[in-house]
Amino acid sequence: MNRFEAERRFVQRMKDSYPPGTRIILLQMGNDPRPIDDNTRGTVKAVDDIGTLHCDFDNGRSLGIVPSEDSFRRLTPEELAEEQQMDETQDFGMKML
Numbered sequence: 001m002n003r004f005e006a007e008r009r010f011v012q013r014m015k016d017s018y019p020p021g022t023r024i025i026l027l028q029m030g031n032d033p034r035p036i037d038d039n040t041r042g043t044v045k046a047v048d049d050i051g052t053l054h055c056d057f058d059n060g061r062s063l064g065i066v067p068s069e070d071s072f073r074r075l076t077p078e079e080l081a082e083e084q085q086m087d088e089t090q091d092f093g094m095k096m097l
Contacts, residue, residue, distance in 0.1 A: 007051075014051045014067065018044045023075040023083070024055065030069030036061055041075065041083075 022044040029035035042057035052064040
């Protein structure tokens with residue numbers, strides 16, 4: 001397999017593994033002049049043709065995550081359930097009776 005094919009397969013794996021809407025947590029940002037804080041959660045908007053994950057983070061920032069430079073992972077089902085529970089609790093508190 002040549003380098004081009006290996007890179008194409010890597011990008012396709014990233015697109016398949018992190019479709020838009022996937023919730024992630026940024027564990028550590030590599031060499032960025034304005035890094036996002038460690039352990040910030042975000043939502044994948046898109047994966048581009050070089051494998052960069054473009055995300056909207058919960059702190060209001062948007063930034064691309066470079067898999068070879070940054071450390072991140074998908075949220076676990078337990079973490080997703082916890083987030084949903086928190087959202088429902090907040091929604092309940094906002095409803096008018």
